[in-house]
Amino acid sequence: MARIFRVVSSHRILLQYRGAVRNMATLQDDGHQIFRSAVSAVLPPQMLQRALAVRESAGSAVLECGGKKYPLHNNLYLAGFGKAVLGMAAATERIVGKHLVQGVISIPQGMQKSLMQAGKRDMLLSSDSRIRVMEGAANNMPDEAALKAAGEIRKLAEKLQEKDVLLVLISGGGSALLPAPVPPLTLQDKQKITKQLALGGATIQELNTIRRALSQLKGGGLARAAYPAQVVSLILSDVIGDDLDVIASGPTVPGVHNAEDCVHILSKYNLRDSISRVAEEVILSRKEPQAQNCFTHVHNNLIGSNFIALQEAECESRKLGYLPLLLSTAISGDVKPVSKFFALLAQVICSTLTSAPEQIQQEQEILDLASTMNIPSLNLKERLQEVKATRNVDAICVLFGGETTVQVQGKGKGGRNQELALRVAAEWHRSQAAMSGCDVLFLSGGTDGQDGPTKAAGASSYPLLMSHALDSGLDVEGSLIDSDSNSFFRHFQNGQHLVMTGLTGTNVMDVQALLIRKQRGSDPSV
Template structure:
């Protein structure tokens, strides 16, 4: 349990009492709601808000703000490089095709060669979605390689990584290597250190993932058993200048985590990697080639024979897009629909069980606030409810929960007949328990539905009082090895499932969230196809009061 200082309790109570004392009595009916906010089915609104944030972090949008060419000089902030038909372009990730198209159009003949490794099928999806601006022209000198089907490294992405290695290695000091990096880059740039094979690397990564390892954990392993990750690509390019343009898919934008940090120094070593394998109890399950490789590196370090890390002074890394940009766009879109909006965090993390419980407590507090400000008499335990949310927030990476801001927005929403939109970004984890098909966002949506069902099942809330929608989706358009980006749910969905003879918990026990939503008809799935970008996930909670309140 996390202790909250008494001073904080008093401050929260005083804030609540002040805003309640300044709340006038008013008449409100459903006709006063914004047209879009009062719809019985907010699913389309939630999806619209999600798509607006995806659009805001499209490669063309963010790169157009990041750099420019002036008098044959590439300018990125204060960093400059003279262009003289000396540019090599490499890239890997779910967003790099659109990035490459923009860079190709901007730099033109200054590009002499290039290779980008992208998810299999991405060009076709972008073409179907009429995103032609994300496609390279037939005359481009940048070669496109497709691989990593279902977001897993394969022989095609391995071959692409080898080709990238081969064109980078001979570069000289007059050359400029432009590296395009985005989420998914680890799977698209597999280069296991010999004698480790790709299948062995995949096996140990899968073992960690199934034990609930975070992306950061996986990248500790990937950096240690790869030739190009953990700064390997940048060292290979020396003495050429390296410009890395990065779309972040990691909480806090740590460069060593995004695509396993191919252009930054490796902050961890073999000791941390061996400790990680022990922590998750898989040391005896991983291939011997992996253990032997790590122990050899450890022996070299212990003997003092390891060469000093090469300087990274020739590298300029730039974050051009991240989850914060996406949330700002979502906030703007939700506001345009008439919602009062609160952005909670870009760093929601943790197991979906824990995150779902947080959203249950947040939903309960939000509904009680709206009901209280509408009636003029909040429940006596509201302060305790908000303290409960604060403690739950700390378990999902949100150290400081904005209680005062939530209170003020609820007051405004009630006074103007609006709904509340609560936004967050981040990346959760899932422990795979069965042979089902799903992803972290679909499972989170299912578990939030279960938590909401528990609320309404105990009369904690009443379905007739509030219209609620929760969406969890990945900005890359692919949630796990499925064709869905995520899912959007409402509190009554489990009742509908039971009416169809479906047991939601049976699906959860076999990690089959995609199977559950498909069995429900698929209407709750968020289906975008590959979006051409990737800045982690978006969580969205819409809450609108449904009842009329008569002036007292």
């Protein structure tokens, strides 16, 4: 009788284990589907179809964008620069068709070939396109090829008349693809100054202030070159906060620098005496333009952002049966504290769903941690109260966006998203966080489809990942020490936890999804 009982008990445990594995598989499917939906919302074809339209009637045509209308009569031109601009240009040309007279875009070296190999033919221009494609900025650094492209874009802008309309396509990476130093400065002069500032610890805001002062096209320079033509910018943001003057250094946004600001920055980093006399003269001669007089012809439109991607992920998670919580688009900083935040957040929400006794202590702990991370507009306490107040909730999808950083320690391969996913699992393992009664999945992925020097966009993890990896003989701590998260995930369970999208042709930073679901009909101790 005892033997029969043991057999029955073992069979029950086996069924429960298989059920847990099946539950995790569906959770992972959901996580990947939610991530893909976020990316799809900011792909160039979808973005441009939402933002741009041509209406034709009785022999006349009008371009509609941002609630404004622009008459078309052989007067539409296009310029673009950035990592996502080739796909944006292809989508734009399909919309405006014969009305486009001429265009020039500056894109990263090898982008056309990469998109072709990735099968993204809808992001490639047709053979009879009126848009000239120029590649440069190898390794995301300004070079002579990018300088030549910037010169062609400037020539196009300067020839336009009041009747003309210039569509400007802008995405992340545009700054390196639009180098145009103020003469007689050379590209090398400008690079030397910005490199010295970067080595000295200058902030991105300080670097951009100097870049704009030394550039013909940044800081509103392109818009001034195109005056008096109408300038319609379509902008894809890859920066936290979506500041238009930061994206590609704001070529169509009024400059906010002046000579005094630049001198102060150079003095702060002891560079006033080391820069060339020519560079100093250029800086001292720059005057801040009067925005109200110079930019009435400019209309900037933000058509893609991390928030737009997360809104689509929010809708998709709701369709899949989750209560979505979109908490922030501004997660940043080193992955180590960020991983602690996500690991603890999962514990707090699981405790809330299951009414666990440790809920109050965990909640205070994460509120204290969140206060040290300075995440803008997080309002975590209020959102957790919403979860408590919502009745009959058994599945929650917490959504975040932003861009973390990794301090590379070894010679391994990985990226910020894969390392973040691995570190979240490590945090769960170290704290012995069983999260009894819940299935939990964490996923982090880059919307551009590339996480570091790997083919993965990111990875997903779960509370027992470390235990399963150790059972398989994998050296988890060694992978973290050697910054080798990609190798870990490739070898663990045949890489099934890697997020593989291929090159997407867009970039609005990263998306994180934390899925917590109450277990049904299973023993939480299994």
